[in-house]
Amino acid sequence: MRICVLGGGVIGVTTAYFLARDGHQVTLVERHADVARETSHANGGQLSYNYVAPLADPSVLPKLPHWLFSRDAALRFVPRLDPRQWHWCVAFLRACTRARSRATTEELLGLGFLSQRLMHEIVARETIDFDYVRNGKLVVFRDRDSFDGARRQADYQAQFGSEQYALDGAACVALEPALAHIGGEIAGGIHTPGEEAGDCDRFTRALARAAQREGVDLQVATEFSGLKTQGKLVEAAMTSAGAIEADAFVVCLGIQSQPLLGSLGVSVPVYPLKGYSLTLPATHATGAPRVSVTDAHHKVVYAPLGERLRIAGMVDLTGMSAHADPARIALLTRQARETFPDAGDYDAAQTWTGLRPATPDSKPLIGATHYRNLWMNTGHGALGFTLACASAQLLADLLAQRSLPINGDAFSPRR
Ligand SMILES: Cc1cc2nc3c(=O)[nH]c(=O)nc-3n(C[C@H](O)[C@H](O)[C@H](O)COP(=O)(O)OP(=O)(O)OC[C@H]3O[C@@H](n4cnc5c(N)ncnc54)[C@H](O)[C@@H]3O)c2cc1C
Missing domain, CATH: 3.50.50.60 (FAD/NAD(P)-binding domain)
Structure with a gap:
């Protein structure tokens, strides 16, 4: 054909x-x-086959006022006179039920696990160098409630084949010593040894x-x-x-x-959900993480890509423009510096913004x-x-x- x-x-x-x-x-x-x-081009670099739970979940509903009114929220909504934005938001809110969130998680896990198997086949078959690592992922939580919720999610996903382990703060730092700077703030973490990372571009x-x-x-x-x-x-x-x-x-x-x-x-x-990334020269020797880390509090992901560290985050519902808001880049940089102060040369970071093509569910x-x-x-x-x-x-x-x-x-x- x-x-x-x-x-x-x-x-x-x-x-x-x-x-x-x-x-x-x-x-x-x-x-x-x-x-x-x-x-x-310069996304978070995470091959996170187990972290597919939808954004549309009842747990986001109490956070909506913060997203609407705080400039420093990880998710920012700027209302526009755009019927597409409103239709998308209504459909998103309709999808925020426990039953739909669970069904979607199960369906996306099926797609994720198939993707992982196919990625392994491609890596074995083709000579492609994309800073690919099977380094596992550690999601760290700074408050007990979020950590407890993540543990429940990991328990739920275990029946579908997710292999995930709950760690206390000290065990998180032992697994990834680059987290030592915020070690005292970590309530716990979920480690998924099978996760991978690579440069999508x-x-x-x-x-x-x-x-x-x-x-x-x-x-x-x-x-x-x-x-x-x-x-x-x-x-x-x-x-x-x-x-x-x-x-x-x-x-x-x-x-x-x-x-x-x-x-x-x-x-x-x-609908486009705008996000940002920073890419800086960094290695484990300079204090960058070796496993992929997600800071659940700030909703920022960190992936080692060869001699670089990719840092990505932010979800802005602000329309079709990929314009980089300097305030958002400054916020992402500040959060990364506070989490991994010695990771690499932040002054040499390349900044990027991209529009995620997102469906409401x-x-x-x-x-x-x-x-x-x-x-x-x-x-x-x-x-x-x-x-x-x-x-x-x-x-x-x-x-x-x-x-x-x-x-x-x-x-x-x-x-
Ligand atoms: C900050 C950020 C972090 C992310 N982190 C991750 C992550 O860690 N892991 C993950 O799995 N995903 C991540 N994503 C999501 C991921 O990047 C996207 O889901 C993915 O890139 C979408 O790919 P796509 O091919 O659908 O879209 P695109 O990459 O946008 O491709 C669409 C293509 O169509 C072309 N095109 C458009 N119009 C025309 C036209 N008229 N004629 C010809 N060509 C046209 C465009 O030029 C473009 O190349 C992240 C996204 C962002 C923004």
Whole structure:
């Protein structure tokens, strides 16, 4: 089959790679001069297959006033005259029930574990260097209530195969000595030895080269502008390099999926959640953590990437602009300095901002649309790197009408 994949982030590239390995003739369209220039560029680097619980959970409801009124909150909401923002927020609030949060956690764990297996297969098969480490993850809590809640979540997830251990503050510091500076503040932590980390940008670029070796026609610097349709069939993707005809089209355009498909009446309930990252020269010898650390209090993640430390956080519901707010960067830098003062050269940190393509229920949209040959693989929110491989496999299985390794209905765009 001739398949045109639209969008060269981590999702589009993995999708093109899996489809090419299935024997399809794949064209991948990306508007930048290389892949992974947008949200997949400098994200948190966590392959956190076990940390997939949705943002939409009853426990967030009491925190809403703080998010609305505090400039220093990890999650910031600036109301806009934008119906998309309000629709998304209403759907998010509707998803904040215990039953839905639990069901989503179980579904996303299935996708996460499949992704981990597929990532291991790719790492074994391809020569790709992306600062990949199987270093485990330690989530530390500074208050007893949050730690108790996390322990209950770990107990719940154990039945689905999550291997996680609760540690007291001293054991957290023993596991990761770089935490010594805040050791006295740590109420406890959850250690997940099986978690991994890597550089999403380098992974995506290397996998794009591997995809080209599998025959993918990578068309970079090519802007997609719309689809030419005939009834319920898509005939061609219109691009700055001309019309691309294909038998099937897969939309992996991240936050641009909605604006570009909305005119066709295809609903893509994705809203941008802006986040920030810092990347600094740092090694374990200079005081950077060796395991991936999440500071649950500030909602900041730390991942060692070779000779660098990636620090990421913040969730801003402030619209489509990727403008970097200096106050947010200053806040992230201050929190990181206070947590790991000796980690590395903060003055040399590179700053970055990206827009997570988030659905209200935190589940990606993978599958068919009401156009016969138009497919979607988008809406991965805060977990696109983690879930990319399984999402691509699921899409390839659906397209080939094969039996699915997990429940595909859970991620259907028409759910
Ligand atoms: C601060 C931050 C930290 C994060 N940390 C993690 C983490 O630790 N672990 C994790 O798993 N995930 C993390 N994420 C989430 C992850 O980065 C995203 O889920 C993922 O990058 C989304 O990939 P994507 O391919 O859907 O989108 P993108 O990477 O945005 O790709 C979409 C592509 O479509 C292209 N495109 C758009 N419009 C057009 C057009 N008209 N024509 C042609 N091309 C077009 C874009 O140029 C882009 O390359 C984080 C995100 C942020 C912001």
